Structure formats: structure tokens, C-alpha cells
Amino acid sequence: MDFLGDGLRRALGLLFAGDPETYGVALLTFKVAAVATVIACAAGIPAGFLLASRPFWGRRAALTVVNTALAFPTVLVGLLLYGLLSRRGPLGGLSMLYTWQAIALGDVLLAFPIAAALSAAAVQGVDPRVRRTALTLGAGPWRAAWTVAREARFALAAAITAAFGHVIAEIGSAMIVGGNVRGQTRTLTTAIALSTSQGDFGLALALGIILLVLALLVNVALQVLQGRGDA
Amino acid sequence: MLELVGVKHRYAGRLVLDLDRFLVPDRSAVAIVGHNGSGKSTLLRLLASLESPSEGVVRFDGRPAAGERRRVTLVEQRPVLFRGTVRENIAYGLRARGRRASEIERQVSRVSERLGLSALLGRRRQQLSEGEVQRVAVARALAIEPDVLLLDEPAASADRAASQALYRALDEERRARPLAVCVASHQLEDAYRWTDDIRALAEGRLSPVTPENLFRVDLPGPDAGGLQHVAVGGVRIAVVSDKTGPAILAVPPTDVLVSREPLPSSARNVFRGKVTRLARQRGGVHLSADVGVELVAAITEEATRDLALAPGASVVFSFKASAVRVF
Numbered sequence: 001m002d003f004l005g006d007g008l009r010r011a012l013g014l015l016f017a018g019d020p021e022t023y024g025v026a027l028l029t030f031k032v033a034a035v036a037t038v039i040a041c042a043a044g045i046p047a048g049f050l051l052a053s054r055p056f057w058g059r060r061a062a063l064t065v066v067n068t069a070l071a072f073p074t075v076l077v078g079l080l081l082y083g084l085l086s087r088r089g090p091l092g093g094l095s096m097l098y099t100w101q102a103i104a105l106g107d108v109l110l111a112f113p114i115a116a117a118l119s120a121a122a123v124q125g126v127d128p129r130v131r132r133t134a135l136t137l138g139a140g141p142w143r144a145a146w147t148v149a150r151e152a153r154f155a156l157a158a159a160i161t162a163a164f165g166h167v168i169a170e171i172g173s174a175m176i177v178g179g180n181v182r183g184q185t186r187t188l189t190t191a192i193a194l195s196t197s198q199g200d201f202g203l204a205l206a207l208g209i210i211l212l213v214l215a216l217l218v219n220v221a222l223q224v225l226q227g228r229g230d231a
Numbered sequence: 232m233l234e235l236v237g238v239k240h241r242y243a244g245r246l247v248l249d250l251d252r253f254l255v256p257d258r259s260a261v262a263i264v265g266h267n268g269s270g271k272s273t274l275l276r277l278l279a280s281l282e283s284p285s286e287g288v289v290r291f292d293g294r295p296a297a298g299e300r301r302r303v304t305l306v307e308q309r310p311v312l313f314r315g316t317v318r319e320n321i322a323y324g325l326r327a328r329g330r331r332a333s334e335i336e337r338q339v340s341r342v343s344e345r346l347g348l349s350a351l352l353g354r355r356r357q358q359l360s361e362g363e364v365q366r367v368a369v370a371r372a373l374a375i376e377p378d379v380l381l382l383d384e385p386a387a388s389a390d391r392a393a394s395q396a397l398y399r400a401l402d403e404e405r406r407a408r409p410l411a412v413c414v415a416s417h418q419l420e421d422a423y424r425w426t427d428d429i430r431a432l433a434e435g436r437l438s439p440v441t442p443e444n445l446f447r448v449d450l451p452g453p454d455a456g457g458l459q460h461v462a463v464g465g466v467r468i469a470v471v472s473d474k475t476g477p478a479i480l481a482v483p484p485t486d487v488l489v490s491r492e493p494l495p496s497s498a499r500n501v502f503r504g505k506v507t508r509l510a511r512q513r514g515g516v517h518l519s520a521d522v523g524v525e526l527v528a529a530i531t532e533e534a535t536r537d538l539a540l541a542p543g544a545s546v547v548f549s550f551k552a553s554a555v556r557v558f
Contacts, residue, residue, distance in 0.1 A: 129311045132281050133368075137324035138301045138375060150314050 003201065010202025011209055021183075022203070026210045029188040032100050033168040033214075036107030040167075041115045041160050043108075048119025048159070049145055053131065063120065069113035074106075078176030081106050085177060098179040103187065106173035111163035118162060122155030123148060157226045164218050168211065188214075232256050233278055233296065233303060233379050233411070238287030240273055240435075248273050248284075248435040255379055255413050260405065262422030263415040265432035271415035272308065274432065275381045278413065279305035291379075301328070304377040308384040310368035312356040317348060317367050320356075324375035338374050345400050346370040362389045369397065373404055379411045386421050398425040443517070443527040444482035450474050450557070458499070458552055464524030469499035469552035479558040486554035487528035489518060490547045491538055498549035502526070506544045509535065520546050 014022050050056075051063055083089050085097040096102045126148050134144040149156060171189035178185035180194060188211045195204035233255040240248040248270045255261055255278065263271050276282045277289055280300045291299040304324070312320050318339055325335045343349050346366045356364065365385065372380055380401075386394035401412055402425065416422045422429050431438035446463045452475040453459050460467045461480065470480060488494075493501050504522030511517075516535045518528045526548055530540075540546065 127311055129307055130313070132276075132305075133307065133311055133313075134323075134327075135300070136279050136281060136303075136305045137327060137371065138304075139323075139327045143327055147313055 007201040007205045011206030014203065014206040015209065019206075022206060022210070024183065025186050025188055025191050025207065026214065028100060028186070029168060029211070030214055032104045032107060032174075032187060033164055036104045036111055036167045037160065037164040039104075040108045040111030040163055044112045044115025044163070045119045045149075045156065045159070047112075047116040048121075049123050049148075051116065052120040052123035053145075053148070063117075066113045066116045066120070070117055072110065072113070073172065074110060074170045075172030075176065077106055077109050078173030081109070081173065081177050097177060098181055098185055100178070100185055102177040103174045103185060106177050107167035107170065110170060110173065111167050114163045114166055115159050118159030119156060122152040122159060125155060126151045154226055157222050161219055161222050165215055168215055168218075233291050234289070235274075235277060235284070236288050236290065238277065238284040238289070240277060240282070241285045246435060248277070250274070250287075250435075250437060253278075253430070253437070255411050257378070257411055258405065258409050259411045259413075259428060260401075260426035261411070261413040262426050262429045263413065263432055264417065264422050264429055265415075265438075266417055269417075269432045270435035271417075271432055272383050273435075275305055275383050275413070275415055278379070279303050279381055281305065301375075302378040303381065304372045304375060304379075305381040306365075306368045306372050306383065306385065308387055309361075310365060312359070312364055312367055315355070316352065317343075317354050317359070318352040320367055321348075321352075321371045321374050323371060328375065338376075342370040342373045345373070345403060347396065347400075362393050365389060366393075366397065369400070376408065376410075378409065379413065382412065382414045384416055385414060386416065386418070394421065401425070443484050444487075446480045446524070448478055448480055450476055450478050466502055466523035468555060470555045470557060471553045472557040474557055481556040481558065482526065482550060483554065483556070484517060484527045484529035486550050487526065488549040489528045489530050489534065489538065489540070490549065491545065493547050494549065496549060497551060499552040500555070501547060501549045503545065503547050506540055506542050506546050508542060509540065518546075520548060522546075522548050 051059060051066065081102065082097070084091045085094065085102055086092055096105070130151050131144050131148050134147040139147060169189060171193060174187050175190050175193070178187065178190060180186050180190040188207050192204045192207045192211070195201070195207065235250055235253040238248060238250045238253070239246060253274070263274060265271050273282070277284050278296070280289060280297045280303065283297070289296040291302060296303065313323060321339045321343060322335045325338055339352070340349070343352055346369060348363075348366055348370055351359065351363060351367070359367065369382070369385065385397055389397060404410055405412060414422065414426075448461045448463060450459055450461060450470070450472060453473050457471055457473060459470045459472060461470055463480065468480065472478075488496075488498065493503070502522035504520045506518060506520050507525070508519040509516055510519070511532075515529055515531050518530055518535070518540060520526055520528070528548055
């Protein structure tokens with residue numbers, strides 16, 4: 001118990017003292033997760049709409065691929081990306097390996113199937129008469145899609161939350177393509193792993209608390225947005 | 232003019248609609264009647280260009296109807312309202328057309344007044360009854376001033392007074408501007424309340440048979456007891472009504488009692504005749520008989536067997552004067 005108690009005391013000390021390294025790691029983590037979530041959702045939500053609302057050749061196969069990708073191990077994504085970005089890889093010329101952009105790219109690959117699959121489920125959950133009614137009242141395809149999105153706003157917000165939650169908490173890809181470089185690519189999860197292996201339980205716990213608070217803040221923000229207005 | 236030509240439509244390989252030609256002329260009032268599953272809703276969705284037919288074409292004034300979709304609008308059975316207020320819902324189609332705010336406001340006021348919705352403009356969908364949702368959906372459709380308004384079972388969620396008010400509003404709108412209205416209903420009476428142009432749909436095909444037991448008559452006026460005897464073909468049908476002048480009589484086939492001999496009863500209409508046709512339909516048999524005029528009775532398969540009914544058999548049709556509907 002002393003071990004846990006000491007860890008917690010040290011964690012609170014670091015947090016309240018405004019330790020620059022701790023907060024630097026937190027800021028980078030938030031930046032990477034936010035950028036990755038925005039890009040993944042910007043591509044994944046329209047993809048989900050397409051999968052849910054338009055019949056096309058290969059649609060079922062695409063849905064299966066997206067649903068399978070939901071369970072993609074993060075270390076495997078990291079490994080594949082490492083192969084692509086390493087000096088000898090096809091994208092080695094970009095010199096992206098061990099940068100925060102590489103971590104964000106890995107996170108986009110992880111969050112895209114979440115955004116697409118959950119958006120498809122959200123759109124499929126909307127009464128089909130909504131889209132038909134919008135079209136018969138003269139809406140074009142974009143306005144009709146927006147009308148459907150408004151009806152599915154809770155489920156779509158859940159998709160965004162799930163994507164953000166997944167990328168902010170992932171460690172496998174961040175560790176492999178980020179390299180856990182201090183001050184450059186160290187994220188909360190990789191820092192927690194390192195601190196724990198070095199026996200600095202207090203720092204690990206402090207970072208864990210920040211991670212939880214970040215996730216909580218984003219969830220609260222999304223819930224506030226969802227709650228605006230009613231049906 | 233909106234028309235379907237050579238249309239066949241299939242769902243999962245099953246033929247649900249098969250129409251050589253179906254016209255909705257300009258400014259017309261058309262009713263499509265048929266049982267549930269007869270293809271009415273599919274027909275309306277094709278006319279609204281919300282679906283493309285498996286075979287055949289849908290044209291509007293000779294051009295492909297898909298390109299003219301903004302001239303036709305459909306109010307579905309049990310319509311949905313979008314998120315937002317009644318005002319926002321009615322304005323939806325006008326906003327989609329990029330109309331100016333002042334024009335939208337004027338149009339919303341006009342149609343909401345016509346449908347009696349002025350007091351509800353600030354409400355949201357969960358604050359409305361089913362009948363009010365239906366009226367808002369009709370108002371939303373009328374607001375965009377379509378050339379053709381398609382309505383699927385508009386009276387399904389309305390009581391008699393509300394459905395009469397709805398048809399009155401549609402009539403007023405048709406008088407005010409060039410508008411064709413096409414209504415699908417499973418209730419013949421509902422259809423006959425406002426139009427003569429009734430098309431019967433059965434199993435996805437236009438039925439050549441005129442809707443059953445409907446007669447255009449001239450009512451002489453009631454006697455002291457409120458009863459009238461109206462000449463229809465070779466018989467005189469007893470009717471309870473205080474109306475006088477042109478009217479339509481409807482004898483619901485389910486209200487006609489069938490027997491081989493006259494039975495002592497309170498029925499004021501008892502006619503003897505011969506069976507002309509037996510049509511087996513879902514849930515029973517439609518028995519046609521010439522009793523001085525062609526009448527149809529809906530009976531069970533078991534009754535058909537017990538009474539040994541077959542074409543040429545003598546039969547007696549009985550129904551109460553109060554069973555006859557007058558429109």
C-alpha cells in the first residue's frame with residue numbers, strides 16, 4: 001500500500017508543481033490524438049456514409065474489411081508502418097520515422113476503421129424515410145446526407161469519441177514508429193511504459209491520471225455538443 | 232403530366248409492380264386504392280423518382296422524371312419530421328432551393344394557415360400528435376409548391392374530421408394553383424370522398440374491375456323516418472341519409488350477408504340473384520352476383536363451401552340500410 005500511496009503522492013506533486021516535462025508529454029499526446037482523430041473522422045465518417053447508404057459492387061467486402069480492421073493490433077499497424085517509413089522502406093525518403101507525424105499517421109490508420117464502421121452503423125440506424133423525405137423535398141445528396149447526420153448525431157459523436165479514445169490510449173504503434181524520443185515523440189502511453197520499467201511508479205501514475213483527465217475532458221466536450229438543442 | 236410507361240419493378244427478384252401505363256394528368260386528383268401490399272407505396276416512390284424501376288420509364292412532361300424530381304414530392308405513410316421545430320420542417324424544402332428568408336417566412340405562414348398549424352410552428356416533433364405530424368408533413372410538401380403531390384395513406388393517422396380537413400385543404404390548394412394530387416389509400420371511402428378518378432391496384436397490377444359496390448346516384452331526399460329508396464340499376468337500395476341530390480353510395484362487401492334463401496332479418500335490402508364470379512383473395516372470397524345490379528360480397532372460403540356457391544347458383548344478398556355509406 002505504501003508503494004501505491006507514495007506513487008500517488010509523487011503523481012500529485014508532479015501535477016501541481018506544473019512539471020514541464022510531464023505537461024509537455026501530455027500536450028504532445030493531445031496534439032497527436034486530436035490531429036489523428038480529425039483526419040481519421042474526416043475520411044472515415046464520409047466512408048461510413050457511403051458504406052451505409054449506397055449500394056455498390058464490393059460494398060459487403062468493404063464493410064467486412066472495415067469491421068475486421070477494428071480489431072487490428074496496434075503493434076501490427078506500427079510494424080507495417082515501420083516497414084514503410086524506415087530508411088529502406090518505400091516511404092523512407094519522407095524521413096518521417098521517429099517523428100510525431102509518424103505516430104499520428106499510425107493513429108489515423110487505427111482510428112479510420114473505427115470512424116468508418118461506427119458511422120456506417122450510425123447511418124444504418126437512421127430511419128430510411130429521413131433520407132427519402134429530404135430528397136423528395138428537393139435536397140441534393142449533400143444536404144440529404146447532412147440531414148441524416150443530424151438525426152444520427154449521438155451515434156456519430158460516439159464514433160468520434162471511440163476513435164479519440166482508441167488513439168490516445170494506444171501504445172504499440174506509437175512506440176514502434178515514434179521511438180519514445182524524449183521531448184520529441186514521447187507520448188503519455190510510451191512514457192508510462194518507460195517510467196514503469198524504470199521503477200518510477202509515481203511518474204507513471206501521474207501520466208496515467210493526465211491521460212484519464214484528457215479522455216474525460218474530450219468526452220465531456222462531446223457530450224455538451226450533443227446535448228445542445230433537442231430533437 | 233407524370234407517367235409511368237412499361238414499368239416492372241422487382242424486390243429481390245420478386246415482381247411487385249407491373250404497369251403498362253399509369254398517368255397523373257396535370258391538375259388532376261387521382262386515388263390509388265388497394266390492399267396493403269398491393270404495390271401502392273412502391274408506385275408512389277417510383278412516381279417520386281425515389282426509386283428507379285427495374286424496367287420501363289418514368290417521365291414528366293416527356294422528359295425523364297428523375298431530372299424533374301423537384302416538381303414532384305411525396306408524403307409517406309407515417310411521415311417523419313426532421314430535428315427542429317415545425318417552422319424549420321416546413322421551411323426545409325424552401326431552404327434546399329435557396330429561397331430568400333422573407334419568401335420562406337411568407338410561404339411557411341401561408342401553408343401553416345391552410346393546414347391549421349399556425350399555433351404549432353414553435354413546437355418540436357415530440358410535442359406533436361400523430362395527426363399533427365401528418366399535417367406538418369403535408370404542409371412541408373405544399374410549401375415547395377410542387378406540380379404533383381403524392382400522398383401515401385394520408386388519413387391513416389387522422390380521425391374523420393381531421394382527414395376531411397386535410398382533403399379540404401388539398402382542394403383549396405388545387406383551386407389556388409396548378410397542382411395534381413395522387414393519393415394512395417386502402418380505404419375506398421377515403422378515396423371517394425374527394426375524387427372520381429380511382430385506380431384499383433391488386434398484386435402490383437391495375438385492376439380492370441371497378442372498385443366494388445360503388446354507385447353514383449341522385450338522392451331523392453329522406454322520408455319521415457330518414458330512409459330513402461334509391462334506384463340503382465334494376466333494384467332500389469334503402470339508404471339512411473338526410474342528403475339530397477348527387478351522391479355516391481358504397482356498400483362495403485363485408486357488410487353483405489349471403490344466403491341461399493331470404494332470411495327473416497332487420498335488413499332493408501334483400502336482393503335475389505345469381506352468382507356471376509368467385510374471386511379468391513387473401514383472407515377470403517369475393518363473391519359477385521347479379522341481383523339486378525352487380526354486387527360483391529366478401530365471405531369466407533368455408534361459407535362458400537357450406538352454401539355450395541358457384542357461378543350460376545341462386546343467391547340472396549342482404550344488408551342493412553344503415554350499412555350503405557353515402558358520400
